[in-house]
Every structure is written in C-alpha cells, then in structure tokens.
Amino acid sequence: MSVIYDRVALIGLGLIAGSIAHAMRRGGLAKEIVGTARSSETRAIAAEINLCDRITETAAEAVAGADLVVLAVPIGAMAAVAADIAPHLAAGATVTDVGSVKQEVIAQVGPHLPDHVHFVPGHPLAGTEHSGPRSGFAELFDNRYTLLTPPEGTDPAATERLKNLWIGCGALVEEMDPDHHDLVLAVTSHTPHLIAYTMVGVADDLRRVTDSEVIKYSAAGFRDFTRIAASDPTMWRDVFLSNKDATLEILGRFTEELFALQRAIRTGDGEHLHDYFTRTRAIRRGIIEAGQDTDAPDFGRNMAKKGDTE
Amino acid sequence: MSVIYDRVALIGLGLIAGSIAHAMRRGGLAKEIVGTARSSETRAIAAEINLCDRITETAAEAVAGADLVVLAVPIGAMAAVAADIAPHLAAGATVTDVGSVKQEVIAQVGPHLPDHVHFVPGHPLAGTEHSGPRSGFAELFDNRYTLLTPPEGTDPAATERLKNLWIGCGALVEEMDPDHHDLVLAVTSHTPHLIAYTMVGVADDLRRVTDSEVIKYSAAGFRDFTRIAASDPTMWRDVFLSNKDATLEILGRFTEELFALQRAIRTGDGEHLHDYFTRTRAIRRGIIEAGQDTDAPDFGRNMAKKGDTE
Structure with a gap:
C-alpha cells in the first residue's frame, strides 16, 4: 500500500478510531497519525499503548496541518467538536466522521466547517461490544462495508481519496444518500440494537427467574x-x-408484525408461524452467500477445527 | 469413559440426535446406537454417513431391547411417537426427550408410557441454526447445560444414569421443575427467537430498503x-x-419495556436510554464470567489469531 494522507487527525480514541489507527499502520496509509480525546485517562492509555504517533491535549492542536480529520466521538458531541476545530483546519483538508447516523451529523457538523475544507461523512459498518482505546484492532473493517454520504457539491476527488483510505483499511466502500443510509441502518442496526437492549432488560427485571439462571442458560439464544x-x-x-424518525418507523412495523405473531400463538395458528419462520430462513442464506458471515455450525463458538475458513 | 447404556435408540435423526450419536461415540457411552426417522431420505443419509450402528424403518423396531430411548422429534409429534413405541418398550428402560418445552411434553408423552419404564424428560440447551442428519457434531453439548425435569416419583437411579450420559457427552447437567424450566426458557430462548424472527421478517417486508441492502449491511447487528x-x-x-402461556407473559413484559424506550426516543429522554443501556451491559459481563461465551472482540467472527482460547 502507499501513503494516502500525510497527516491524519483522530478526534476521539475509542474502538473505531483505534481500529483505524491500527489499520492505517498495517497498510502504511498515513505518514503521521495524530490523536486526541477529551478524557486525559484515554489520552494516557493511548500514549502508553502507542496507538498514535502523537497525542495532543486538544482537538485544535490535533487538526493543525492535518489533511484528514476523523471525527470519532458520540454524535451528540459532534457539533461542539466541529465548532472547536473549525478555525484550525488546514485549507484543502478533508473532514470525515464515523457516526452511525448521517443526516443528523451533516446537520450538526456541516454549518461549522469553513468553505476551504471538504466534508465527506462516513460510517464503517463494523464494531464489537467493546469500547475504549484498548479495544481497537487492525482487522475490524476487513471485508465489512463503509458507507460514504457526501453532500451534493462535494469534490469527487476528496471522496475518492477517502474511499481509497477505507479500501486500504480492508473495507468495501459504497456511496449512499444520507436519508437512505439512516433508513437502512434503522433496519439493519438501530432497531435490532434497541430490541436486544429491551430483551436483556426484561430478563434482568423478572423476579421469578434469577439473574444467575438467565446467565447460565443464555446459550439458548x-x-x-x-x-x-x-x-x-x-x-x-x-x-x-439522532435517528428518531427512521427508528420509530421501523419500530412501528416491528410491533405490528410482533402482534400478528403473538396473536397466532394465542389462537394456535401454527400455519402462520411456520410460514413466517420459513420465509426468514432464506435471508440468512443470502447473508452467508454475500460473505458477511460463515455457515460454520458454531452458533458463535470458535470451531476452527471443523474447517471454518473465515 | 465407560459404557452407560447397552443400547440407545434415537427417534428422529436431526441436529440434536445426530450430535448425541457423535458425542456418545466420542465418549464410548453406548454399546449400540440404533436410529430411526420418519423420512426415508433422512434414514438413507444417516446410513450413508454411518451416524448410527443400525438404522430401522420404524420406531417400534428401534426401541426393541433398548435401555435408553431418546425422543428427538418436534414437540407436536411426541404424542404419536410415544403411543407408537409404548407396546415395544423393554421393562426397566428409560425414555427421555430433547424437547424445548417440558410441561407439554410430559402431558403428551407421559400418559402413553407403561409403568415398567422410567420417564426422565430432558432439554439440552445447545443448538445451531442448522438441521437434518448431517448437521450434528460431537462438540455441540460441551460446556453447555442440559436440564432434566423428572416428574415426581421418578426413580432417582434412572435420573442419575441419564445424567451421567449427558456428562459423558460434555454437558453440565441440572434438575429443574418443568414449569420453572418453561418460564426460564421463555426468557432465555423462546421470546428472543420470536423477536429475531419478527425483526428479520420486518426487514424482508420493507419495500424502501432492498433485500440486497439488508444482506450487505447486516454486520451492523x-x-x-x-x-x-x-x-x-x-x-x-x-x-x-406448546409454551404459549410463558411466551405470552414474557412477550407482554417485552412490549411494555419496548414502549417505554420508544417513548423515551420520541420525547428525547436521553437519560432514560443511557441508564437502561448501562444496566444491560452488566448482564453480558456475567455471561462471560459464567463461561457461556467469550470476551474475544470478534462479534461473531473467528479471530483465533488474537488469542481466543475457547
């Protein structure tokens, strides 16, 4: 691989920024990686594990002279960071982000940026349940999609250059309209997360089933x-x-379908249940064929000895 | 390991029965394994892959002379199978099953069994999304719980012997009341499955998001x-x-909590969301500590090179 940016500034040093740092080093994609984080503890850990070439105390220092700035902070903090760094951005620099919602990030960040920088919002569809500066690893983006949502009028060369960085990090890259991105992610990520949080909360609340039982017997799904x-x-x-509308829309559809299945259970309509469960099976097959998961019969366990080649 | 049963009859040759056959062979737990299935295709495949020592055409033939009979058919088929095999069961034999619901199995199977056999219902909490005679593997039950729910008056020696078979298959074994089993499983397995089916169905229905998008971007959760x-x-x-009451109870609680979170999203109550998500994180920690999953940062991917020791 060859160098794509001379100096990359990572604002925020959690799972995603940390993995970008590892992946850029693996690919030799940046001459210098500068990082910063609001928390002094995070900065200290990042320095200790040598996550970046240089750690700065402020975002303003980090972005000085950078030709790529990556906003890797929670969406609620993006506007303040953008306002903070705006006066210090180099002419011709590209600003991107890794937020999971794109319309809101564009609305929050866009107005703060000077005309002499390119703004190419992005979203790597990769993650783990871990967070913090120690959680990153170079392989996180390998064979996973990163979606770029450049607003109309963005310089195509700036988008192309960022695209090459992500490809160098192992990702598959596609462009998408921000509103469509937010709807797709509401389906594939945001609503599933909310539902998972809810189910875990229900299990935790139930007094007739103990926490230890929930934990011991968790392998069943x-x-x-x-x-x-x-x-x-x-x-x-x-x-x-920040993705309220799309999430509420998908939640509404989810509740409707759940009630229909609940009614089938109550009335003993086995045919409805069987038909529904047969249909959902086909989607799984598509995901395996698309290379986004393996078919190994391990249900989350590591069964490398059975010939899992992923 | 030493032989625990001389002849084991497996009725139904899907994922669970197939894995029991592999695990019994691995441990040398049975002198002879006899298998049968309703479908002639399943029997042919089982014979082809040498899943059992002997394949019979009927369940009646399979159970003749067996000292353990394992019912591994869908719960809806249990009563008919029990009626079918009852006249052919050897005196002193143990009948068990692997159904995911226990009260209903006891109600369906129990009345058919003669007094001269022991009935020890069971449920291995292990599975994959695969099915059929080729899907089994010896390691499926390793370090996973199998729950036994013997009705009152069951001979403790028969329960103990079956327990030893499951331990020989790698499982952790516990006894539980059938009604409590059904409630615990409604929380840890049945409701999560229904919710997952529903969410996948919603994604499939949505015309503004294409199937290929859902499949490509599925890694996000x-x-x-x-x-x-x-x-x-x-x-x-x-x-x-067959677990209607417990599933509907848990679904009711799930819907209640989901509506509370939905309301927090609609009204912008970030504190409610943050508190809820913080609480659910602790449960995950408990599951990792209980050895029922690993902490490896792979989100389902095989990252053995990162030192995953499972």
Missing part, C-alpha cells in the same frame, strides 16, 4: 442479544435520539 | 438476528404453540 446489548451506552443513546 | 431466525421452522412453531 439470549446470548447473542446480550452481546449486542453490551455496546457503548452513550453512543447508542445518541444514535436513537 | 442484524446478522446475529438472522442466525437465530434461521432455525428449524417446525421445531419453533411447536415450541411457541
């Missing part, structure tokens, strides 16, 4: 929900507040 | 739902119909 529901609370609060 | 929602439709239809 619940375990996958707890994995999703262990994700960063601040990030997810901001996702739901 | 949805993927774990599709894995759950790909499980065997007949088995799950029967689970919901």
